[in-house]
Amino acid sequence: MRPMEEEARSDIVFFDLETTVPTRPGQKHAILEFGAIRVCPWKLVELESYSTLVRPSDLSLISSLSVRSNGITRDAVSSAPSFVEIADQVYGILHGRIWAGHNILRFDCVRIREAFAEIGRPAPEPKGTIDSLALLTQKFGRRAGNMKMASLASYFELGQQSHRSLDDVRMNLEVVKYCATVLFLESSLPDLLTPNRLVSPNVNTSILGQVLGDASSSSSSSTASSSFFANRRMEENHPVYSLMTATTEDVVDPASPTRKANPDVFNMNALGHEMQAEPDHPDTALEVENFMCQAPISDAQQPPTPEGSIGSAGYLEPEEVSISSISASLVPFFRGTRRIRLLHHGAVFQLCCRGLRVKYGVSKSKYPDYAGRQRFTFVVDVHPTVCQILDACDGIAHKLSVESGHSSMWKPIVIRKNEFSGCPNVRLQIPTINGDSPRYKTEIYKKEISGAVEKLVFSQCSADELNSLISPGTFVDAYFSLEPYDYQQNAGIRVVAKKLFVHST
Numbered sequence: 228m229r230p231m232e233e234e235a236r237s238d239i240v241f242f243d244l245e246t247t248v249p250t251r252p253g254q255k256h257a258i259l260e261f262g263a264i265r266v267c268p269w270k271l272v273e274l275e276s277y278s279t280l281v282r283p284s285d286l287s288l289i290s291s292l293s294v295r296s297n298g299i300t301r302d303a304v305s306s307a308p309s310f311v312e313i314a315d316q317v318y319g320i321l322h323g324r325i326w327a328g329h330n331i332l333r334f335d336c337v338r339i340r341e342a343f344a345e346i347g348r349p350a351p352e353p354k355g356t357i358d359s360l361a362l363l364t365q366k367f368g369r370r371a372g373n374m375k376m377a378s379l380a381s382y383f384e385l386g387q388q389s390h391r392s393l394d395d396v397r398m399n400l401e402v403v404k405y406c407a408t409v410l411f412l413e414s415s416l417p418d419l420l421t422p423n424r425l426v427s428p429n430v431n432t433s434i435l436g437q438v439l440g441d442a443s444s445s446s447s448s449s450t451a452s453s454s455f456f457a458n459r460r461m462e463e464n465h466p467v468y469s470l471m472t473a474t475t476e477d478v479v480d481p482a483s484p485t486r487k488a489n490p491d492v493f494n495m496n497a498l499g500h501e502m503q504a505e506p507d508h509p510d511t512a513l514e515v516e517n518f519m520c521q522a523p524i525s526d527a528q529q530p531p532t533p534e535g536s537i538g539s540a541g542y543l544e545p546e547e548v549s550i551s552s553i554s555a556s557l558v559p560f561f562r563g564t565r566r567i568r569l570l571h572h573g574a575v576f577q578l579c580c581r582g583l584r585v586k587y588g589v590s591k592s593k594y595p596d597y598a599g600r601q602r603f604t605f606v607v608d609v610h611p612t613v614c615q616i617l618d619a620c621d622g623i624a625h626k627l628s629v630e631s632g633h634s635s636m637w638k639p640i641v642i643r644k645n646e647f648s649g650c651p652n653v654r655l656q657i658p659t660i661n662g663d664s665p666r667y668k669t670e671i672y673k674k675e676i677s678g679a680v681e682k683l684v685f686s687q688c689s690a691d692e693l694n695s696l697i698s699p700g701t702f703v704d705a706y707f708s709l710e711p712y713d714y715q716q717n718a719g720i721r722v723v724a725k726k727l728f729v730h731s732t
Contacts, residue, residue, distance in 0.1 A: 543579065
């Protein structure tokens with residue numbers, strides 16, 4: 228590649244996709260719109276832009292959920308070009324450049340690769356990737372709430388997110404500029420600008436303060452700093468290359484070159500490696516590790532059951548529950564994030580409900596868990612007493628979610644279609660574990676009329692295999708936990724089965 232071409236490929240491309248929303252297990256996302264802007268990395272000014280609607284191969288994939296998500300209807304894309312018709316343009320915009328966007332590592336990059344694979348062509352490859360969701364969550368902290376684009380735009384009073392590609396790309400760039408400016412100012416005068424803990428606990432300001440020559444730096448330190456950075460090669464000072472290539476080990480204290488300095492607040496090298504190692508699936512739950520992450524509480528995380536606790540192995544029977552004793556709290560979860568945990572008298576709240584009638588059999592969940600593992604679900608009828616308990620949990624968790632700055636739409640845990648549809652329902656989750664071979668995390672037993680119990684071992688993780696056991700009309704005893712989540716701008720409580728006893732009749 229010639230020098231001028233190499234320089235052009237150093238530009239940053241912010242891009243965004245709008246897609247269909249899958250409505251059944253195994254259905255993929257189809258691209259409905261592609262939007263991108265090419266940005267000068269030195270001035271962050273827009274050099275060119277491109278956007279187009281995209282006609283999917285099957286227009287029936289555009290469901291009412293898709294339309295509600297981004298407003299793109301079948302009529303709007305019926306005369307648009309197909310992806311194969313715009314593939315050359317998309318490839319030319321993206322290939323060999325630095326890709327940037329909000330949640331692109333988990334979603335947009337995956338969809339681009341899938342789209343090129345479907346037309347039998349090699350996908351474009353980035354020179355580097357900047358995911359603003361993970362970067363800002365780590366560097367800017369949770370001051371803007373759940374760090375979704377809509378929340379960040381609201382925080383900086385940039386208006387409403389339109390959920391259209393080019394508009395969202397421009398909003399993303401503005402959000403990055405605002406966040407960077409705030410961090411830059413706070414790093415310059417940390418003692419003056421951060422009396423109220425405005426800076427995220429993860430932010431370290433020492434090296435940037437030295438570069439700026441803050442009041443606490445000596446003149447000799449300032450001189451050494453200027454000399455050190457003036458002698459760095461140009462690409463090491465490049466605002467993008469320095470983000471992607473500097474590591475903690477590379478950062479040397481200018482005042483004492485033999486001593487390592489604290490890492491640069493804008494260095495995201497380690498973060499990029501961590502994200503690349505995580506599974507590719509739409510975080511629009513996490514979007515990245517949200518403090519209401521859907522990850523189940525592991526046994527190691529369970530607080531010990533207080534002596535004298537009632538129930539079987541920490542599981543309470545409905546009649547043992549005191550609604551006034553149910554509470555919710557935020558607990559540490561992952562890399563400085565927090566999640567909601569439901570408690571009863573201070574212990575993790577788990578329920579045992581016997582004789583639940585299966586209304587709808589087992590099917591695959593549309594979305595995997597936070598680690599990309601498959602989940603299965605089935606629906607049961609629930610009695611009024613259980614409904615009252617679950618409704619109370621719903622209200623308590625929802626209140627804490629709102630107070631914590633979340634704006635996602637809350638979905639009730641109890642399903643009530645209308646007054647004529649019979650008993651209220653609850654959806655039970657059966658998670659899986661990946662090992663040498665996938666297996667169910669839920670312990671499943673068969674319970675005979677005589678009372679004899681047999682633990683079941685399955686040859687595979689299959690909805691069909693489970694459905695032969697947990698079919699409509701079957702009765703189950705369920706031991707389950709209540710786990711708050713926030714996924715694709717929807718939030719609520721998942722009912723995760725830890726043990727199931729399936730009655731033989």
